[in-house]
Amino acid sequence: MIHMVKLCVGVASVEELESYRDQRAHWWGADYGEDVHVHRTRMMPKRREEMEGVSSIYWVMSGAILCRQRILRLGSHTDAEGKDYCDIIMAPDIVRTLPYPKRPFQGWRYLRPEDAPPDMEGNDNENSVELAAELARMGLI
Structure with a gap:
């Protein structure tokens, strides 16, 4: 499995x-x-089989990974100009994670399960999120 x-x-x-x-x-x-x-x-993951139905996409916002969504499957799409694309079809549920600092990058990247931030596990009130973000900025989590 790869995220x-x-x-x-x-x-x-x-x-x-x-x-x-x-x-x-x-x-x-x-x-x-x-x-x-x-x-x-734009690009279909080469490791598609390792992702469909078992992995998540981790979203980076404001300089940190803040949440994830489960990837159900990956679909192909070709536009009217003949360009190929990948549709990432995800569960609608958004799961907050502990904030994890991440620098900007182009496109998407693979994320090994052991490098993925843990879920907030029900501690998604605003104070918990802000505290976790501050601890992450300080390099403590």
Whole structure:
């Protein structure tokens, strides 16, 4: 199993990502007819078989990994100009993680399970999130 980490470009918080969740698939005409969240990216992962149904995409916002979504499957899409894309079809549930600092990068990267930040495990109130973010900035978690 291998996870994916990706910048959530133009989204500054988990709450903002949650607000886009229901409309995002329709931005690209990627309507899979079910309750899913879809993100379209340029490249299909070569390790696709290790990801579908078992891994998560970890979202980087404001310089830190803040949450994840379970990857259900990866779909192929070809646009009208013949360019190939990868549709990341995710469960709509967004799980907060302990904030983990991450520098900006292009595209997406693989993330080994042992390097993934742990889930907040129910401690998702605003004070817990802010405290965890501050501890992460200080290098303590």
